[in-house]
């Protein structure tokens with residue numbers, strides 16, 4: 001059948017005139033075929049989809065869907081969620097318990113022994129400020145505010161208790177003086193001074209703890225910070241606790257330098273180094289303070305001072321004298337005290353003395369004159 005169909009029928013005999021017509025037909029068909037089969041210029045390939053937020057979101061959504069369909073995923077996810085709930089509940093109960101024991105002051109039976117011991121140390125040594133203000137508060141009467149023309153005719157403001165001034169200044173103290181200290185290299189003087197501090201040390205008038213950054217815990221066995229202003233002392237304590245949380249031999253005492261010997265008479269405590277920076281100028285009785293340092297110094301101990309006072313230049317002194325009263329009111333400091341005279345009157349032996357800033361900054365290393 002197939003062969004029958006395939007077998008071409010008898011060729012149609014066309015007259016010769018038809019030949020040209022035939023040729024024309026086939027060539028036009030070829031042409032049109034060529035025309036239609038010519039590949040059209042293809043479009044440039046579409047750029048790959050940008051890695052936009054939308055596509056990423058879709059990918060994640062798809063991934064999550066696939067993950068969700070995984071048979072073991074749901075089991076593990078439920079298990080994880082249960083664990084999370086249990087851990088949160090446990091932490092919550094612990095926190096509530098802790099708060100309860102803190103509030104009642106009872107020892108927490110759930111805490112480890114070491115943790116309890118650490119807490120106790122923090123409370124008693126690092127945390128507590130001993131309040132040993134023994135001297136009677138001096139009244140800031142008008143008589144105290146008047147200038148005192150001392151024996152050498154210096155225009156030094158009358159002594160007064162500056163505790164209230166420093167209590168008021170405390171929180172802004174660092175912000176107010178950091179630039180002055182940086183530009184006048186006081187930070188460097190502090191660093192040099194702190195290299196001299198050894199053994200059991202006492203810092204008098206510690207203020208906001210501006211010497212703490214240079215504290216050398218390798219050489220200092222214990223440190224006692226003393227200041228008459230509770231707020232200044234609080235700031236020093238915050239700084240020290242933050243920087244040396246593990247240092248245990250530290251105590252904070254609120255009291256006056258003038259009462260030191262009386263304060264220490266109960267404990268009999270003495271020190272290898274007693275130091276003070278920019279404190280004498282703010283004391284009511286700097287002479288009494290130095291007497292106390294001497295009394296609390298161990299044999300071969302050292303007193304190290306960085307102070308400011310009258311300069312070696314008269315012109316500078318005149319300016320300081322003029323503004324002395326204003327300075328005490330604002331900064332609680334008598335900046336035109338004759339520090340050399342105070343040190344010499346103390347009867348302490350000067351081992352080293354230097355001056356900076358036109359002779360208005362004093363550095364001393366002193367010892368008791370009965371030491372070898």
Ligand SMILES: C[S@@+](CC[C@H](N)C(=O)[O-])C[C@H]1O[C@@H](n2cnc3c(N)ncnc32)[C@H](O)[C@@H]1O
Pocket residue numbers: 162163166167204205206207208209210211226227228229232255256257258276277278279282283284333
């Ligand atoms: C000028 S500030 C110096 C603070 C710190 N020593 C420093 O170098 O930055 C003086 C500090 O002496 C304290 N102060 C004033 N009178 C005092 C006194 N009689 N005994 C102990 N501290 C006193 C003030 O509370 C204040 O913190």
